[in-house]
Amino acid sequence: MTLRDLEYICAVADFKHFGKAAEACFVSQPTLSGQIKKLEEQLGVILFERSHKGIRVTDTGKEIITIAREATDAARRIKSVAAAAQDPLAGTISLGLIPTVAPYLIPRFVRNIQSELKNLSVNYREDITDRLIEALISGELDVAVLATPPEDESLTAIELYSEPFWLIFPKGHILDSSETVSMTDVKDEDVLLLTEGHCFRDQALSICRPPQKRRRQSLRATSLETLINLVASGQGVTLVPALAMRGGWTHDLDLSSRELSDKGAARQIYLTYRKQFPRVKAVRALADIIRKGLPESVKTE
DNA sequence: AATCGCAGGAAATCGTATCA
DNA sequence: TGATACGATTTCCTGCGATT
Numbered sequence: 001m002t003l004r005d006l007e008y009i010c011a012v013a014d015f016k017h018f019g020k021a022a023e024a025c026f027v028s029q030p031t032l033s034g035q036i037k038k039l040e041e042q043l044g045v046i047l048f049e050r051s052h053k054g055i056r057v058t059d060t061g062k063e064i065i066t067i068a069r070e071a072t073d074a075a076r077r078i079k080s081v082a083a084a085a086q087d088p089l090a091g092t093i094s095l096g097l098i099p100t101v102a103p104y105l106i107p108r109f110v111r112n113i114q115s116e117l118k119n120l121s122v123n124y125r126e127d128i129t130d131r132l133i134e135a136l137i138s139g140e141l142d143v144a145v146l147a148t149p150p151e152d153e154s155l156t157a158i159e160l161y162s163e164p165f166w167l168i169f170p171k172g173h174i175l176d177s178s179e180t181v182s183m184t185d186v187k188d189e190d191v192l193l194l195t196e197g198h199c200f201r202d203q204a205l206s207i208c209r210p211p212q213k214r215r216r217q218s219l220r221a222t223s224l225e226t227l228i229n230l231v232a233s234g235q236g237v238t239l240v241p242a243l244a245m246r247g248g249w250t251h252d253l254d255l256s257s258r259e260l261s262d263k264g265a266a267r268q269i270y271l272t273y274r275k276q277f278p279r280v281k282a283v284r285a286l287a288d289i290i291r292k293g294l295p296e297s298v299k300t301e
Numbered sequence: 302a303a304t305c306g307c308a309g310g311a312a313a314t315c316g317t318a319t320c321a
Numbered sequence: 322t323g324a325t326a327c328g329a330t331t332t333c334c335t336g337c338g339a340t341t
Contacts, residue, residue, distance in 0.1 A: 004308085018329060031309045033329060050329070 005039045006068040008032050009047055013065045016055045088281040090119035095286070096132040096144035097124065100200040100224060101269065104243045105145065108293035116289060120282060129199045136274060143273040143283055145290075147199050150272050157270035158287045163242040163298040164259050164266040165204065168231050171254045175237075181258035183207050183265070190236030192227045195220045203267050204239045207260070231255060241267060242297045 004025075011021035012032070022032035040047055047061035057065065097105065106124065113122055125132075125141065129148060135141040137154060150157045167181050169189070175181050191208055194201040221227050227238040232253035245257065271287045273280075291300050 019327090027308090028310055029328080030311080030330075034331085035308080037330080 003072065005035055006072055008035055009039065009061075009065055010068050010072060012036065012048060012055060013057050013061070018055070087119065088279045089117055089285060091279075092121045092123060093143060093279070093282055093286065094123045094125065094141045096135060096141045097126055098129055098132065098145065098147060098199060099126055099222070100194070100198065100241060100244065101145050101147065102126040105290065105293075108295075109290045112289045112293055113286070117282075117285060120285075122286075128197045130197065133272075136272060139274070142277060142279070143271055143286065146270050146272050147203065147267045149268070149270060154274055154276070155272055156275045157272040158283065160269045160271050160287060160290055161294055161298045161300045162266050162268045165207070165239045165241060166245050166257050166259050167237060168228060168240055168255055168257050169237040170231065170234060171256045173237075173256065175258065176256045178258070180261045182261045183209060184262075186237060192221065192230050192236045192238040194224070194227065195222055198222070200224075200239075200241065200267075207239075207262050207265050228253065228255070243295070245297065 008021065008025055008027075011024045012018060015021045015024065018033055018036075019029045022029040025032060036047065043064070045060045045064070046058055047064060049056040049058055102124070110122075113120065125135070127135070129146055132141065132144040132146060133152065133155070136144050137152060145160065146157075167175070167183075167186070169175050175185055178185065186209075191204070193204050221230065224238075224240055224244050228240070230236065231238050232255055239260070240257075242259070271283065271290065273283050277283065294300060
C-alpha cells in the first residue's frame, strides 16, 4: 500500500468514476483500476461496488477512505513543512483573528503581505478566542491575533500593539460637553456589550462599575457594528477598541465618541503561536508588516 | 552489470445499456 | 435482435529504481 494508492481511492470516491479519477491522478484508467484491485486484494476487502449504474463506496470503503484522506492530507502538510524549512517566508500560514480585530486590522496589512512577502500565502479565519487557542494548540492554525496573553505553556506571543477603549454615545448627550470621559461619568445609561465568549466583553466589563455590569442581560450582540447601531437608536452607550473607531460612524449615525481616561481602559493585542512552530522568521515578518499598517491611535511600544 | 519488483501504458477483451 | 458506445478489467510489454 502506497500513498499513491490512497490518492487513487480518494479520487474514485470523489468522482465515482474510474476514468475521471484516473485523469485527475494523471494516470491511465487501466493503471488506476489495476492498482485499486491490487489494494483491495492486499486488504482483503472490497472498497468499491462496480455496477452498470455506477460506482458505490462500500461501508468498509468509506471508513478506509476517511483514513486515507487524513493520510494524504498529512503527507501534504509534511511537504509544506519541508518547503517552509527551506524558505521560512514561503508557503502557507494559517492566521486566526478575533472578531473585534479581524475586520479592522486585515485591510491594514493584507496588501503589504502580498507586496512584501510574495511567496507567502495567508489563510484567514475569524473566531472567538477560545476556539482560536484550541486551533493553535492542535496545529490547525499557525498564528493568531488575540487580545489575551498566552496561558497555555505550549504557546508564546509577540506583542503587536495596545489599543485604548473609546466610549460611543449619542450626539448631544451630557458627556458631549466634557473634554475627557471616564466610566464614572456613565450614570444611568445602559452599557451595551458583546455576548459572552468575546474577550472584548470581559475587557469592557473589567472597567465597568457594578451597577453598569448588572444592566441589559437580555441583549445579545455579536458584533461591534450592531452595538454602534443600537447606541444610534438610543439604547445606551458602548465601548469600542481604538482600531475599530472610524470617522463615518459618528457623522453618519449622529454619534459622539471620547477616548476613556480610566486606568486600564485599553487592551494589549498579541500575535500568538506555538513555541515549537518552526517558522518563527515568518511570524516575526508578519508581526512587522501588521505593525507597519497601524494608525497612530494605537500604540506599538 | 545483472536481476528483480513494481508502476504504468497500450491494446484487447468483457459486460452492459441504448437504439434503430 | 444486432450494432454501437461506454466503462472496467485483463494481458502484455516497457522503463525505472533498488538490490546484489
